[in-house]
Amino acid sequence: MQAQLRKSLPQAAIAWFLASPLTLVLAGFLVLPIVMIVIVSFWGATEFSIYPAFLFDNYEFLLSSRVTYAVFLNTAKYALVTWAITLVLGFTVAYFLAFHVRSLTWQVALFLLCTIPFWTSNIIRMISWIPFLGRNGIANSALISMGVIDEPLEWLLFSDFSVILAFVHLYTLFMVVPIFNTMMRIDKSLIEAAYDNGATGFQTLTNVIIPLTKPGIVIGSIFVVTLVMGDFITVRFMSGSQSANVGRLISNDIALLQYPSAAATAVVLLITVLIVIGILLRFVDIRKEL
Amino acid sequence: MTETTDKTTQSTRKGVDRRSFLKGSAAAIGAAAGSGAITGFPTIWAQNIQNITLRQFGTGVSNLNEVAQKVKEDLGFTLEMTALDSDAVTQRAATQPESFDIADIEYWICKKVWPTGNLQAMDTSRIANYEKIVGIFRDGKLTPDSEIAQGTAPHTVGFTSGPGGTDFVAEESGWMTLIPTIYNADTLGIRPDLIGRPIETWAELLNPEFRGKASILDISSIGIMDMAMVCEAMGEITYGDKGNMTREEIDKTIAIFTEAKQAGQFRSFWKTFDESVNLMASGEVVIQSMWSPAITAVKSRGIPCVYQPLKEGYRSWGGGIGLSKNLTGLELDAAYEYINWYLDGWVGGFLMRQGYYSAVPETSKNHMTENEWGYWFEGKEATDDILSPFGDKLAGAGEIRDGGSFYDRMGSVACWNAVMDENQYMVRKWNEFIAS
Structure with missing residues (x-):
């Protein structure tokens, strides 16, 4: 049967045929919408309608506004800080699971434990911080009754602190999973060899484990950075609407029917994120490593 | 034209004698009046109306399921309600006129949406309680000597030049853009x-x-x-x-x-x-x-x-009902029935007992107790507990409404x-x- 098919169709045709379902799905649900967004970003808008045109107004306004730069900077700040914290946390958790927990059963059990919070919606996980961190919330009343502070800490909620806290809470798992996955595939004999050659624990970490975990780190970083840069709801709720990131800029525009302006912002954001991913991929050849 | 009229008159004279003609028409009028008195609304086309569904969308304040239920009971047709935030409401009214029959929007949204031509003007002669609508929505004056506040005062966007008009006119032209339903003063x-x-x-x-x-x-x-x-x-x-x-x-x-x-x-x-x-x-x-x-x-x-x-002073807002330009025939009649029912008092009472005001307060009064009317409208001390339509206690005896x-x-x-x-x-x- 297979031989027959091979005979009747040339190799290349089979390859194209097998790839076509995914190509069609990606073309219809990824490429086409992006093309639409790019096209609309050149359109014009009145207060309640949009009209086809080829204008650079949207980009001109976007790129000449001081606010755009401030907001992109703020977005980058959130992404960078969240990335650094989730990396340290994620790496540590994955390291513990992969190298300190010896039995596979426990590894699986503890790994599942990490995922339990993710059984609830991420909006709920985020909002549940609000009563906890509030002025009269559990955190403040506990600290006051312990005598650590006299006045409630105002910066716990509706601040950059709470935004980043929520991001870390929401996205650390996206770092743990790929790092844990690559660590599990490190040949244990390499680590034994390092010990045998007299490497200290720290030297083994920096010379053996981290280089071999790089693909996992990069994949995790891509997850976290893209999620944080594309977010708008976490920033809105946790900053009490007082801070802005690019996602909020877009959502405000959409709410006010300014689709072309929203599309232009989305295009700029897309380019920024692609550049970041491009840089990350310079560090490791994912196709080779996987 | 005159000829035809003459012929008709003649044939009437010939065919039916004067007496039986009068008898017959009196009976017909009596029947129509009778049916009107029973339900409060004409039921002449009540049979067809059962199958009608009107799709209403608007902000959460007045899109209440209780209203839809009561419409089914009183008028017989189905009202589907969708509640959205004011940005989404504006968006939908401006861009998707086919997606709704009735838009429940605020007056400032009307100023944005009306010029798109997605809504149709309403004939005030078909609005039974038009004369009783509060002055704010007609000439802009609450009382003859009150001053008109700044901003998009409802009467400035309340009237258009005629059927099909996409402009606003200052005078009461007989063609309304929105029928006022709900309003309040915020602070x-x-x-x-x-x-x-x-x-x-x-x-x-x-x-x-x-x-x-x-x-x-x-x-x-x-x-x-x-x-x-x-x-x-x-x-x-x-x-x-x-x-x-x-x-x-x-x-x-x-x-x-x-x-x-x-x-x-x-x-x-x-x-x-x-x-x-x-x-x-x-x-x-x-x-x-x-x-x-x-x-x-x-x-x-x-x-x-x-x-x-x-x-x-207060920052005030008002909302009203607008009809989609796609409404015609029986559905349009049903929409007018709905508007007349809306201003007839039951909804007004329901809204006023939550602290809003109705466009025709005097009809709402019939659907409120004296204590409720005194507390909510007249700013008097409550003589007994004030309950919301949902049964929550909002005030006790002796309390007065903030602002009077x-x-x-x-x-x-x-x-x-x-x-x-x-x-x-x-x-x-x-x-x-x-x-x-």
């Missing part, structure tokens, strides 16, 4: 227990005493008005028209608030009703822009909260929710304010 909400002193002016929102404990709503078109009320009360800016600011006025207003924001005046901004309730109830915020039912929601948790009347009677509250409106000529500029500045 600041405060936590009297946490403030501990009288609050009398909008300027208190930026009083450094409340640093980190104030809030304002993050809906640009309404937020800018609250800001203007504050800036004017502080004596910082005198506006030509708060509802239609110049670029310079917008810049100054936003600058004052940006400075306050950077000094940490605001704890948070809110966008949804629930957020405003939670901020107030948890004590995160002690003074903020608020909507009347949110005050009720805080109070019903047993937390003191006052809808504080302020000396500069209908004429006290609606009589001191300083400005109406509005959409400005410089709206796009204002929105951009608003975004800068949020991002600063």
Whole structure:
């Protein structure tokens, strides 16, 4: 049967045929919408309608506004800080699971434990911080009754602190999973060899484990950075609407029917994120490593 | 034309004698009147109307399932309700006219949406209670000697030149854009227990005493008005028209608030009703822009909260029902029936018992107890517990409504929710304010 098919169709045709379902799905649900967004970003808008045109107004306004730069900077700040914290946390958790927990059963059990919070919606996980961190919330009343502070800490909620806290809470798992996955595939004999050659624990970490975990780190970083840069709801709720990131800029525009302006912002954001991913991929050849 | 008339008259004379003709028509009139008296509405086409479904969408305030149920009971047709936030409502009314039959929108949204031609003008001669509609929605005057407030006052966008008109006219032209349904006067909400002193002016929102404990709503078109009320009360800016600011006025207003924001005046901004309730109830915020039912929601948790009347007056808003241009024939008749039913009093009573006002208060009175009417409308002391339509206790005997009677509250409106000529500029500045 297979031989027959091979005979009747040339190799290349089979390859194209097998790839076509995914190509069609990606073309219809990824490429086409992006093309639409790019096209609309050149359109014009009145207060309640949009009209086809080829204008650079949207980009001109976007790129000449001081606010755009401030907001992109703020977005980058959130992404960078969240990335650094989730990396340290994620790496540590994955390291513990992969190298300190010896039995596979426990590894699986503890790994599942990490995922339990993710059984609830991420909006709920985020909002549940609000009563906890509030002025009269559990955190403040506990600290006051312990005598650590006299006045409630105002910066716990509706601040950059709470935004980043929520991001870390929401996205650390996206770092743990790929790092844990690559660590599990490190040949244990390499680590034994390092010990045998007299490497200290720290030297083994920096010379053996981290280089071999790089693909996992990069994949995790891509997850976290893209999620944080594309977010708008976490920033809105946790900053009490007082801070802005690019996602909020877009959502405000959409709410006010300014689709072309929203599309232009989305295009700029897309380019920024692609550049970041491009840089990350310079560090490791994912196709080779996987 | 004359010829035909003559012929008809002649044939009538010939065919039926005068006596039986009179008898017959009297019976027909009697039947029609009788059926009208029973249900309050003509039932001549009641058979077909059963199958009609009207799709209504609007903001949460008046899109209540109780109304849809009552429509089914009283009028026989089905009303499907969709509740959206005001941005989404504007968007849908402006861009998807096929997706609705009835739009329940605010007057400032009407100013934006009407020029698109997605709504059709309504013939006031088909509105039974038109003459009883409050003056605010007709000539703009609550009482003959009251002054018209700034902003998008409902009567300025309430009438159009005729069927098919996409303009607004100043006089009562007989063609209405929206039939008014619900309105209220908004002010600041405060936590009297946490403030501990009288609050009398909008300027208190930026009083450094409340640093980190104030809030304002993050809906640009309404937020800018609250800001203007504050800036004017502080004596910082005198506006030509708060509802239609110049670029310079917008810049100054936003600058004052940006400075306050950077000094940490605001704890948070809110966008949804629930957020405003939670901020107030948890004590995160002690003074903020608020909507009347949110005050009720805080109070019903047993937390003191006052809808504080302020000396500069209220920021008011009004909503109404508009008909999609796609409504025709029987469905259009059904929509008119619905409008007439809406103004007939039951809905009015239902809304007024939540603290809103109805466009035809005198018909609503029939659906309220004397105590309720006294408390909500006349600003009298409650003689007994005041319950919401959902059964929650809102006030006890001896309490009076914040701000007093209908004429006290609606009589001191300083400005109406509005959409400005410089709206796009204002929105951009608003975004800068949020991002600063």
